[in-house]
Amino acid sequence: MNAAAPAIEVAGIGKSFGGLVALDEVSFRVAPGEIVGLIGPNGAGKSTLFEVISGSMPPSGGRVMFYGADVTRRPAHLRRRDGLCRTFQKVRLFDTLTVQQNIAVAAMQSVPEGTAWQTAAEHALVRMRLTALARRKPSELTLADRKKVEIARAMAGFCRVLMLDESLSGLTHEEADELVGEIRELNRREGLTIVIVEHVMSVIVALAQRLIVLQHGRLIADGTPAEVVRNPVVVEAYLGTRRRVTA
Amino acid sequence: MSDSAPEISVAPRRSPGFLRRELLALALIVLTATMPLWPIANSYTLAVVVRALLFIALGQAWNVTAGIGGQLSLGHGIFFGLGAYATAILFNRWAIPPWLGFLAGIALATFVAFVMGAATFRLRGIYFALATIAVSLGFLEVTEYYSDFTGGDSGMAVRFLGESWWALQSRSPVPFLWLMLVVVVGFYVLSRWLLQSRLGLEMQAVRDDQDAAAAAGIDVVGTKLKGFLLSAAMTAFVGAVYVQFYLAIDPSTAFGLTEAIQIQLPALIGGLGTAGGPIAGGAIMIFVSELTNWAGTRIGQEGIDVLAYGVLLLVMVTRAPEGMIGRLFGLAGRGRDA
Numbered sequence: 001m002n003a004a005a006p007a008i009e010v011a012g013i014g015k016s017f018g019g020l021v022a023l024d025e026v027s028f029r030v031a032p033g034e035i036v037g038l039i040g041p042n043g044a045g046k047s048t049l050f051e052v053i054s055g056s057m058p059p060s061g062g063r064v065m066f067y068g069a070d071v072t073r074r075p076a077h078l079r080r081r082d083g084l085c086r087t088f089q090k091v092r093l094f095d096t097l098t099v100q101q102n103i104a105v106a107a108m109q110s111v112p113e114g115t116a117w118q119t120a121a122e123h124a125l126v127r128m129r130l131t132a133l134a135r136r137k138p139s140e141l142t143l144a145d146r147k148k149v150e151i152a153r154a155m156a157g158f159c160r161v162l163m164l165d166e167s168l169s170g171l172t173h174e175e176a177d178e179l180v181g182e183i184r185e186l187n188r189r190e191g192l193t194i195v196i197v198e199h200v201m202s203v204i205v206a207l208a209q210r211l212i213v214l215q216h217g218r219l220i221a222d223g224t225p226a227e228v229v230r231n232p233v234v235v236e237a238y239l240g241t242r243r244r245v246t247a
Numbered sequence: 248m249s250d251s252a253p254e255i256s257v258a259p260r261r262s263p264g265f266l267r268r269e270l271l272a273l274a275l276i277v278l279t280a281t282m283p284l285w286p287i288a289n290s291y292t293l294a295v296v297v298r299a300l301l302f303i304a305l306g307q308a309w310n311v312t313a314g315i316g317g318q319l320s321l322g323h324g325i326f327f328g329l330g331a332y333a334t335a336i337l338f339n340r341w342a343i344p345p346w347l348g349f350l351a352g353i354a355l356a357t358f359v360a361f362v363m364g365a366a367t368f369r370l371r372g373i374y375f376a377l378a379t380i381a382v383s384l385g386f387l388e389v390t391e392y393y394s395d396f397t398g399g400d401s402g403m404a405v406r407f408l409g410e411s412w413w414a415l416q417s418r419s420p421v422p423f424l425w426l427m428l429v430v431v432v433g434f435y436v437l438s439r440w441l442l443q444s445r446l447g448l449e450m451q452a453v454r455d456d457q458d459a460a461a462a463a464g465i466d467v468v469g470t471k472l473k474g475f476l477l478s479a480a481m482t483a484f485v486g487a488v489y490v491q492f493y494l495a496i497d498p499s500t501a502f503g504l505t506e507a508i509q510i511q512l513p514a515l516i517g518g519l520g521t522a523g524g525p526i527a528g529g530a531i532m533i534f535v536s537e538l539t540n541w542a543g544t545r546i547g548q549e550g551i552d553v554l555a556y557g558v559l560l561l562v563m564v565t566r567a568p569e570g571m572i573g574r575l576f577g578l579a580g581r582g583r584d585a
Contacts, residue, residue, distance in 0.1 A: 056458060080464035092459040094452045096520070105448040109464025153463055 005068030007032045007161050007193040008053060008084075013062035015048050015217075022048040024217045025062070030161070032067075035187050035194040037208030037225070039201070041237070045217040046197045047089055050165050053195075054086045055079045067160070081110045083160030087150045087167055089197075093138040099149050100125060100134040103156045110157035117157065124156035127190070128182060144175040148182070155186065161193040162186060168200050176200065180207055205229065213237075268523070272435075279428050283421045293420040295537055300427035301489055303529030306513025307434040308481035313511070314520035315438070315447060316474035317454025318368075319376040322383030323510045326356040326479040328501025330486025332390065332397060335405050335496055338414070345415045349487045356483035357476045364472040380504070387502040402497025405490060415491045423492045430488065431526065434481060438522035450474045451520075482510070505553065512556055516563050518570025527571045535559055 006029040015023040023045045030036050038046050051057035053064055055076035064072045066084055074082075094102050100121065107121040125131055128148045138146055147167050155162055164183065168176045180203055186192045198204040204211070204225075211228040213221040215237045221228050228234055282288055282296060305327065312318045333355050334348030343351075363382055367375040390397045397403060408414045417423065441447035449470045452460040457467045490496045500506055509532070514520075517528025539552040563570065 054462065056461065075466075076458075076461040077464050077466050080462060086462050088459065088462070092456050092462075094455040094459065096451055096455055097448065101448055102452075105445075105452050105465070106463035108445055108448075157464070 002068030003032070006030060006065070007034070007067060008195065009063075009065035009068075010049075010053065011063045011065065013049070013052055013064065014060045015045075015052055015057070016060045022217050023052065023059070026214070026217070026219050027062075028212050028219060028222055030193060030195060032160075032193055033187070033191060035183075035196065035207060035209050037204040037211045038195060038197045038214065039199075039204060039211055040214035043216075044214040046214055047165065048217075049214070050086065050163060050197060054084060054163060077109070080106075081158070083110070083158050084163070085154040085159040085161065086163040087147075087154050087165055089165045089169075091143070091146045091150050093146060093149055093153070095138050098135050098137060099130055099141070102138070102149055103130075103153050106153045107156040110159070120157045124152040127155070127186070128152040144171050144179070147171070147179065151179075151182070151186075155190070155192065159190075159192060161195065164194065164196040164198075166197055166199065168198055168203060176203060183207065272523075276428065276432060280425065282424065290420060293424055295533065297420045297423045297427055297492060299530055299533035300424065300431050301485060301492070302509060302533060303513055303526050304427060304430050304434055304485045305482060305510045306517070306525030306529045307431065307438060308478050308485060309510050310438065310514040310519065310521075310525050311441065311481065312475045312478035314514050314524070315441060315454070316450040316471060316478075318471055318475060319373075320379045320475070320478070321376050321511075322379035322381075322502075322504075322507050323478075323482055324502050324504075324507040325359060325379065325383045325386055326482035327486035327489070327506065327510065328386060328390070328496070328498075329356045329359060330483030331490035331496040331501055332403075333483075334487040335403055335490045336396065339403065339406055344413055345487060345491050349484055352483045352487045353480045356479045356486075360476050360479035361472065364475045368468045368471045368475075380507075383502050383504070383507060387498050390498040390502060397498070400498065402495055402500070405494040405496075407494055415488075416494070420492070423488070426488065430485070435522055435526065437481075442522060446470070446473055454520075508556070512560065514570075515560060516571060518572035521570065521572050524570045524572045531559070531571065532556065 008030040010029075011027050013023055013026045014021070026045070026049060038049065040046050048057065052059045055071070055074060055078075059072065062072075063070055066079065066082060069082075071079055071082070071084070080086075094105070097105065103124050104117065104121040107117040107124065111117045111120045125134060128151055130145070130148055130152055133141060133145060133149075138149065141149065151162070151164070151167065167183075168179060171179065183194060183196070184207065187194050196204065196208065208225060211221070211223065211225050212219060213228060213231075213234050220237060221231045221234045223231070279296065279300075283293060305323075309320065309323050312320055330349070330352035333352035334345050337343035337348040337351055338345060359382070363378055367378045391400050394400070408416055410417055441450075449460070449465050450473075452463065452465055453467050453470050460470070461467050486501070512532045513525040513529035515528065516531055517526065518524025535555050536552045539555040543549050543551045
């Protein structure tokens with residue numbers, strides 16, 4: 001791994017399901033320490049791109065680079081151990097395990113030596129303010145807490161890039177604000193690179209330093225939030241009117 | 248930050264009454280071990296208890312891969328049969344003592360499990376379950392075909408040498424009762440350890456959601472395989488003891504689907520994925536079997552025990568899907584310490 005290389009580099013990624021083209025020659029880079037928002041209308045290919053980058057789904061063409069190393073054919077669990085971490089669009093926890101077991105089992109994978117995983121798991125638990133819920137089962141938690149557990153599990157142990165798939169959806173304004181604060185802290189204090197897919201435009205425009213816009217599987221814009229919301233192609237294809245963006 | 252660093256422990260949550268259950272377990276062990284001293288004890292009743300312990304141990308072994316690991320093996324009789332046949336053939340043909348035959352049976356079973364797991368664990372859906380049935384029926388045919396070696400349809404009898412520790416043979420069921428009691432307690436301790444070990448947590452994570460497990464860094468195929476190999480080895484060991492106790496084995500008993508179903512029942516009845524479930528389930532299964540056999544003899548109708556198993560399973564699935572242990576101790580999910 002090359003620390004000076006882009007955290008993520010996606011080069012000409014394509015993905016087809018039979019005759020349906022979900023991703024078409026998508027290329028972009030994410031620098032270490034950035035918060036990048038991935039946006040686009042439903043069916044734009046955001047989740048498919050997430051699956052391809054995380055290794056859950058092989059691409060039909062193109063390459064995925066992680067800190068300069070080609071990980072295109074590397075299995076998902078090894079990418080996670082390399083530090084490429086993710087959450088799911090619909091929260092997917094290990095329902096029969098407690099909160100701390102959910103986090104510990106992930107920490108064990110990337111910090112396998114001795115008891116270091118315990119420190120890593122404790123850190124994730126404290127970081128996401130889940131200590132009081134440590135011995136609860138996921139079914140006993142609110143949606144907001146379940147999302148926090150998923151983020152804690154994703155970042156537990158060795159994590160360099162955190163990919164968040166609609167982590168704010170379904171939350172109240174207060175819950176979403178709190179989680180946005182946590183995500184900013186993860187970026188600022190932990191130095192995590194964040195890639196986030198989100199539909200709440202006001203939040204993502206405020207949170208992300210850069211936005212990448214997909215439509216029909218193609219990348220149509222890549223720039224700062226200010227540039228992207230003024231981009232007429234984006235406005236026409238996705239955002240509809242400027243009023244929605246600034247709301 | 249207001250949160251202080253917690254004490255991280257991956258041990259399962261202990262539910263109320265934990266100590267009471269430990270004492271109950273200890274009392275059961277003492278009662279079973281001293282059973283030969285009871286006034287009602289005779290060869291028949293002791294043999295029934297040995298049979299119960301054998302099926303409890305088989306249920307415990309199956310529970311490792313299916314209950315804790317979530318991998319539905321419908322043909323687990325494969326490993327039972329391999330353990331039994333390997334031990335019997337090595338002893339009859341080359342006078343290799345069962346203590347070494349056990350190891351051969353375990354080695355053979357884990358090799359077959361490795362080949363099956365490596366071929367099917369990358370696939371999703373029901374392929375693994377189907378493969379276990381197919382391989383099981385394949386072994387049934389092979390055993391019947393190579394009759395010179397296996398005794399064919401009618402099976403094979405183990406040469407009886409009389410009372411012998413070397414050959415692990417006895418006219419009395421008592422040594423087998425004690426041996427199987429040690430095995431059941433050992434498997435229980437192993438299951439308890441597994442539930443809170445790294446491998447056990449990984450197996451439970453894969454069982455709950457294999458995509459999420461991979462995203463957490465868990466080697467999904469490797470984890471399934473480890474659980475399956477452990478389960479196969481445990482099953483083969485019990486198969487080897489089984490053939491020493493009954494001194495006979497035949498293809499249908501070893502690889503037949505009825506046997507495979509009986510291996511699954513203790514955990515399904517008692518509580519899938521729990522350490523104590525197969526013990527309660529196996530005891531209930533053999534009690535029902537004895538009761539129906541007795542009733543069947545009275546009314547001149549054989550084989551109603553299988554019908555009773557079906558009814559029992561239906562009742563458990565519809566009325567207490569958490570199993571007997573879950574129903575008794577109020578455990579709502581799997582992976583508990585009970």
